[in-house]
Amino acid sequence: MKRLVISIFVAVSSIATFAQNDSILSAAKAINNMPDSLLPYLKSEKKQQLVEMAMHHSHADIGNELDGSTALDSLSADYAVLTPNSVSHWQIAILNAVDGRRVLMLVQHHNIPVTTSDVFFYDEHWNILPSSDFITVPAPASLVSKPTQMDADEFARTCSLIQPPFIEARYDHSSQSICFSLSSPLLQKNDLEKVKTILVQKYVKWNGRKFE
Numbered sequence: 500m501k502r503l504v505i506s507i508f509v510a511v512s513s514i515a516t517f518a519q520n521d522s523i524l525s526a527a528k529a530i531n532n533m534p535d536s537l538l539p540y541l542k543s544e545k546k547q548q549l550v551e552m553a554m555h556h557s558h559a560d561i562g563n564e565l566d567g568s569t570a571l572d573s574l575s576a577d578y579a580v581l582t583p584n585s586v587s588h589w590q591i592a593i594l595n596a597v598d599g600r601r602v603l604m605l606v607q608h609h610n611i612p613v614t615t616s617d618v619f620f621y622d623e624h625w626n627i628l629p630s631s632d633f634i635t636v637p638a639p640a641s642l643v644s645k646p647t648q649m650d651a652d653e654f655a656r657t658c659s660l661i662q663p664p665f666i667e668a669r670y671d672h673s674s675q676s677i678c679f680s681l682s683s684p685l686l687q688k689n690d691l692e693k694v695k696t697i698l699v700q701k702y703v704k705w706n707g708r709k710f711e
Contacts, residue, residue, distance in 0.1 A: 523601075524593055524601045524603070524623040525576050525577065525593065526574060526575060526576065526577055526578055526579040526591055526592075526593060527550045527553075527554070527574060527579075529579075529591060529593065529603055529623075529625075530546055530549070530550050530571070530579060530581065530591065531543070531546055531547055531550055532624070532625060533546060533625065534625050537605075537625070538569075538583055539564075540563045540564035540565045540569075540583075540584075541561075541563045541564065541569050541583070542564070545561050545562075545563070545569075548561055549561045549569065549571050550571065550574070552571070553571040553574040553579075554574065558570065558571070558572055559571045560582075563583075563584070565584060567584055567585060569581070569582065569583050569584065570582040572588075575672075576593075577592060577593035577672075578590075578591070578592050578593070578672045579591040586609060586610050586611065587607060587608060587609045587610065588608050589605060589606065589607050589608070590604075590605070590606040590608075590670045590672075591603070591604070591605055591606075592604045592606075592670060592672065592675075594675070594705055595707070596707055596708065597707035597708055600622070601623055602620055602621070602622070602628070602633065603620065603621040603622065603623060603625065604618065604619070604620055604621075604633075604670070605618075605619045605620075605621065606618050606619075606668055606669075606670050606677075607619070608667070612685070613665050613682045613683070613684060613685060614665065614667045614682045615665035615666065615667065615682060616666060616667050616668040616669075618630060618634055618636070618668055618677070620632070620633045620634075632709065633708075633709045633710060634677070634703065634709060634710040635703075635710075636666065636668070636679070637666070637679050637701050639661070639664035639666060639681060641701065642664075642666070642679060642680060642681045642698065642699055642700070642701060643658055643661070643681065643697045643698060643699060644697060644699045645697065646696055646697065649696070649697070654697065657693050657694060657696075657697055658697065660684060660686060660690050660693070660694050661681060661684055661694060662684070664681055665681065665682040665684075666679060666680070666681060666682070667679070667680050667681070667682050674704065675704060675705040676702050676703060676704040676705070676710075677702070677703050677704075677710055678700050678701070678702050679700065679701045679702075679703070680698060680699075680700045680701075681698055683695060683698070
């Protein structure tokens with residue numbers, strides 16, 4: 500009788516723990532609940548299959564409605580790297596806010612072929628939140644700097660080579676920081692090397708309220 504009571508107690512505790520964990524927003528749950536408007540060519544059952552595969556393997560991919568594949572390259576409790584198609588990849592992060600909220604951040608990288616990034620924020624139900632509440636994307640002019648050995652006219656000419664200026668935003672999960680930089684444009688080798696000498700990076704870090 501005592502063993503039966505203990506067994507029932509363990510079973511109930513396990514169910515309660517599972518239910519509690521399932522109620523917490525995680526990267527896996529976020530992908531499973533991702534609305535079709537964001538990823539229309541991957542049906543919900545395939546999203547679930549992709550997540551289940553990634554939980555058992557370091558890399559998972561599955562066929563999508565574009566006759567291509569969608570891959571989940573990394574998955575942890577609060578971070579995932581998703582490659583929805585051949586020209587883009589996404590970083591999905593769960594951010595803990597000081598007010599107790601969990602904020603979903605989606606960084607979309609588009610390779611066209613120069614990389615450009617968009618940063619979006621959502622609540623745990625994928626309702627869009629104002630990005631300006633959480634981050635200020637730097638102006639392109641703040642991501643270049645004139646080397647001391649370069650004169651003003653040469654600097655201006657070199658800046659003019661970066662047209663249009665595509666901003667790349669790389670999220671680092673371990674430090675919860677984002678690195679902003681200008682993507683190197685498609686240029687001849689000499690011009691490209693010159694452009695690289697003026698490019699600078701800007702880092703912002705999550706402080707529980709926003710990236711600063």
